[in-house]
Amino acid sequence: MSELIPVLSEEEITEIDAEIAHVPYRSAVAIDALKIVQAHRGWVSDESLQAIARHLHMSADELDGIATFYNLVFRRPVGERVILLCNSISCWIKGCENLQRQIGEQLGIGLGETTADNRYTLLPVTCLGACDKAPVLMVGDELHEDVDAAALRELFANSGGDA
Amino acid sequence: MSLDLPLTRNVRPDRSPTDFAAYEANGGYRGLRAVVGRLAPAECLQVIKDSNLRGRGGAGFPTGMKWSFVPMGDAAGPGHKYLICNADEMEPGTFKDRLLLECDPHQLIEGMICAAYTIQADVAYIFIRAEYHKATQLLRAAVASCYEKGYLGKNILGSGYCLDMQVHSSAGRYICGEETALISSLEGKRANPRAKPPFPQVSGLWGRPTIVNNVETLCNIHHILERGADWFKALGLTEDAGTKLYGVSGRVKNPGCWELPIGTPVRQIIEECAGGMEDGYTLRGFLPGGGSTDFLTPEHLDLAMDYGTIGKAGSRMGTGTMIILDDKTCPVGFVKNLMEFFARESCGFCTPCRDGLPWSAQVLDDIEAGRGRPEDMDTLARQVEFIGAIGNTHCALAPGAMEPLQSAMKYFREDFERHISGGACPFCNGGAH
Numbered sequence: 001m002s003e004l005i006p007v008l009s010e011e012e013i014t015e016i017d018a019e020i021a022h023v024p025y026r027s028a029v030a031i032d033a034l035k036i037v038q039a040h041r042g043w044v045s046d047e048s049l050q051a052i053a054r055h056l057h058m059s060a061d062e063l064d065g066i067a068t069f070y071n072l073v074f075r076r077p078v079g080e081r082v083i084l085l086c087n088s089i090s091c092w093i094k095g096c097e098n099l100q101r102q103i104g105e106q107l108g109i110g111l112g113e114t115t116a117d118n119r120y121t122l123l124p125v126t127c128l129g130a131c132d133k134a135p136v137l138m139v140g141d142e143l144h145e146d147v148d149a150a151a152l153r154e155l156f157a158n159s160g161g162d163a
Numbered sequence: 164m165s166l167d168l169p170l171t172r173n174v175r176p177d178r179s180p181t182d183f184a185a186y187e188a189n190g191g192y193r194g195l196r197a198v199v200g201r202l203a204p205a206e207c208l209q210v211i212k213d214s215n216l217r218g219r220g221g222a223g224f225p226t227g228m229k230w231s232f233v234p235m236g237d238a239a240g241p242g243h244k245y246l247i248c249n250a251d252e253m254e255p256g257t258f259k260d261r262l263l264l265e266c267d268p269h270q271l272i273e274g275m276i277c278a279a280y281t282i283q284a285d286v287a288y289i290f291i292r293a294e295y296h297k298a299t300q301l302l303r304a305a306v307a308s309c310y311e312k313g314y315l316g317k318n319i320l321g322s323g324y325c326l327d328m329q330v331h332s333s334a335g336r337y338i339c340g341e342e343t344a345l346i347s348s349l350e351g352k353r354a355n356p357r358a359k360p361p362f363p364q365v366s367g368l369w370g371r372p373t374i375v376n377n378v379e380t381l382c383n384i385h386h387i388l389e390r391g392a393d394w395f396k397a398l399g400l401t402e403d404a405g406t407k408l409y410g411v412s413g414r415v416k417n418p419g420c421w422e423l424p425i426g427t428p429v430r431q432i433i434e435e436c437a438g439g440m441e442d443g444y445t446l447r448g449f450l451p452g453g454g455s456t457d458f459l460t461p462e463h464l465d466l467a468m469d470y471g472t473i474g475k476a477g478s479r480m481g482t483g484t485m486i487i488l489d490d491k492t493c494p495v496g497f498v499k500n501l502m503e504f505f506a507r508e509s510c511g512f513c514t515p516c517r518d519g520l521p522w523s524a525q526v527l528d529d530i531e532a533g534r535g536r537p538e539d540m541d542t543l544a545r546q547v548e549f550i551g552a553i554g555n556t557h558c559a560l561a562p563g564a565m566e567p568l569q570s571a572m573k574y575f576r577e578d579f580e581r582h583i584s585g586g587a588c589p590f591c592n593g594g595a596h
Contacts, residue, residue: 022329023351024369030351031334035293069353069510070334072293084294088255089454090412092500093492126253126337126508127454128294129261131412131484132419141296 003041003077008051012037016055027058030066034073043074071125078121079114084138088127091135099135102149106156119159167398168406169386170379171422174266180301183308186269194385195314198277200322202388204235207281211384213392215404220249220340220377221453221481223470232364233282233372245373246284247349248275248381250291250298251333251340255454255504256486259408259420260378264291264298267382268305272328274381276314277388279326282374287328290345293335302330337508341558342375343367344510355512356558379408401426403469411437413487414444420484426472430464433485444489448574452481454501455563457570458488478570493590494575495582498568499527505564516561519550523568535583543572 002009008016015036019029033052038044044052044067053060067073074082083103087096100111103122107115114121120139130136133145144151173181173189186192198207212227233244248271252260263271271289279287289306291299306328309315317325336354338344343357346368367373383405387395396404403425409432410420416438423432433439433446440446448458451468457478459466466472473480488497506520523546529535549555551565572579581589 028351028369031348032351035332035334066351066353070336072333072335087500088504089486089497089500090256093413093486093489093497125294126335126504127255127257129252129258129292131256131258131486132410134412134418138294143294143297 003043003045004047006047006051008037008055009040012040013055016052026056027062030056030058030063031070031073034063034067034070038074043077049075071123077114079118081120081140082138083120083122084125084128085111085122086126086128086130086134086136087124088131090127090131094134096135098149099137099147099152102152103156106152107159115159117159120156166424168422169390169398170263170270170382170406170408171266173270174262178262178266180265181267181269183269183305183312186267191269192273192314194389195273195276196320198385198388199280199319199324204281204283207277207388210388210392211281214387214395215392216380216383216387216395217403217470218377219379219383219407219483221254221455221479223480226376226380229364229376230278230282230374232362233374234365235283239283239372242371243286243369244282244284244371245368246275246279246282246287247342247345247368247373247375248287248289248378249340249342249345249375250289250295250378251345252295252378253292253337253340254482254484255501256412256450257410257453257482257484258412259410259482259484261295261298262408262420263378263382264295265301268298268301269308270382271302271378272305272309272314274384274386275328276309276319276326277385278374278376278381280324281384282372284372284374285325285327287326288349288368289328289330290339290349291330291332292339293332299330299332306330336510337504338510338558338560341560344558345375346373353510355510356560358557399425399469401467401469402471407468407483409436409468410482410484411487412484413449414441414489414492415439415487416441426467426469428464429459429466429468429485432468433464433487440487440489444491446487447490447494448488450481450486450488450567451478452483452485454486454504455560455566456481457566458574459570460574478566491590493531493588494571494578495527495531496588496590498571499524499531501567502527502564505560509560513557513561515550515556516558519546520561520564522546523550523564527568530579530582531588533582533585533587535579537583539583540572540576540579543568547572 016033019032050060053063216226217223339348339354344354348354363373407425412418421436448460502524506524509516511517547565547569
């Protein structure tokens with residue numbers, strides 16, 4: 001389990017050091033470093049956090065205060081793909097609660113939960129800036145617009161979930 | 164006569180991005196060539212001041228005045244000066260900057276180079292939310308093209324002016340859109356807003372002079388510098404200058420985002436651009452410019468969408484992207500959704516926001532769920548009074564959260580009271596259908 005290794009890989013160090021080159025002090029890249037390690041390991045474990053903190057010459061507690069502030073830094077394991085469900089106002093008007101319900105039925109997960117097969121994690125997200133195409137959600141890096149029941153069925157057709 | 168719409172002239176119907184070659188072929192980087200090394204920074208600043216451009220991020224502060232507080236020359240002291248583009252679009256119901264970022268990334272970069280030149284910044288950042296993945300990739304490619312062409316880097320176009328530009332992908336949280344919170348985040352910290360003064364113009368990123376401007380604001384800069392303040396002022400229909408990206412979302416036939424002369428009447432935007440209400444739905448109210456603006460009602464449809472007019476009507480033009488409340492959507496559920504958003508997105512630094520917003524959300528949840536008591540209306544009114552007052556909180560997030568609530572209590576009070584007296588939401592299904 002690479003995410004539990006308490007040292008950074010050479011690749012991670014190279015990427016983090018490239019960021020450090022642009023800033024006046026090492027801890028200024030704290031958020032970038034968290035994102036870099038998360039990109040390699042899927043999430044930021046306690047072990048990863050301590051390794052990053054050592055590399056940035058800062059305390060693990062201070063770094064954890066930063067890590068837990070940002071909703072796109074994951075301090076718990078997530079599935080292979082994260083579903084970001086917009087539940088802000090325009091998507092709410094257009095029925096995002098129905099989408100959440102249907103995702104629950106199809107994948108067997110609620111907000112903050114991961115499917116038993118570890119394929120998907122469902123999280124709420126701030127307004128995704130596509131309100132003219134509401135309701136919307138993202139799966140990984142991909143935005144899906146005007147999502148309805150049929151679109152959800154197709155999107156997760158091969159995922160039975162654990163329901 | 165077709166309208167002069169500078170910001171969206173490269174936006175294609177299929178929204179495919181305009182690349183470097185297409186951008187230059189359509190007159191792109193002409194403004195840059197006319198400005199960098201040709202005009203003195205002080206001349207540029209004067210043009211922006213004269214143009215009456217106001218910030219398009221929501222607050223509407225005059226851009227030229229904002230820039231005028233940046234120390235110039237020796238007064239700046241040794242070290243960098245920074246220009247930051249706020250591309251952290253997250254205001255509920257706002258989807259205008261995405262259009263500019265995804266369809267015409269070079270326009271933003273040209274605007275930023277001209278803005279940075281005006282304040283003599285030598286480092287520029289584009290602070291963009293992580294979810295704008297496509298825009299981030301396009302911007303990074305566009306920045307790389309500009310370095311290759313000599314529009315960024317050392318000695319731009321032989322002028323002696325140097326500018327480095329970086330695209331910074333963020334890690335979430337609405338509060339990063341507040342300019343001092345954005346600076347904290349760019350420094351690698353929790354995105355807590357900072358006390359002002361000192362203002363970022365004097366002491367911003369890493370303690371150095373810094374300007375933070377919205378995407379749409381910056382996209383205007385080279386057009387104004389190339390074509391002049393009078394041209395820009397003449398674009399507006401009212402006392403405000405330029406064009407504006409307006410949007411409409413909710414139960415309208417054709418939700419979307421359009422560039423129009425600033426001061427276009429609300430009715431024209433909703434009825435002509437957005438095609439009016441969906442069949443079977445009636446307009447009851449609208450938030451003129453995102454989730455932290457006050458409701459207006461059908462009686463306000465003939466108002467001009469500009470800063471002054473919407474302000475006098477008791478709201479704010481904000482981001483210019485309207486959210487429509489229809490007659491089948493519950494106003495209490497609507498405001499509850501917004502309050503839960505703002506409570507979730509509070510940075511937690513100051514008590515009225517950290518503890519007050521969840522309290523308001525709880526009261527609204529009680530009312531929506533049919534557990535409301537008559538005295539809850541007094542509780543909400545007190546919250547509006549105390550949390551909504553500028554100065555009681557560390558930044559504008561919590562007062563902004565109170566704007567839709569206070570105006571909903573004014574215009575839709577009977578809906579609140581029906582929830583309480585009837586012990587249930589009269590709109591069923593929590594208000595959304």
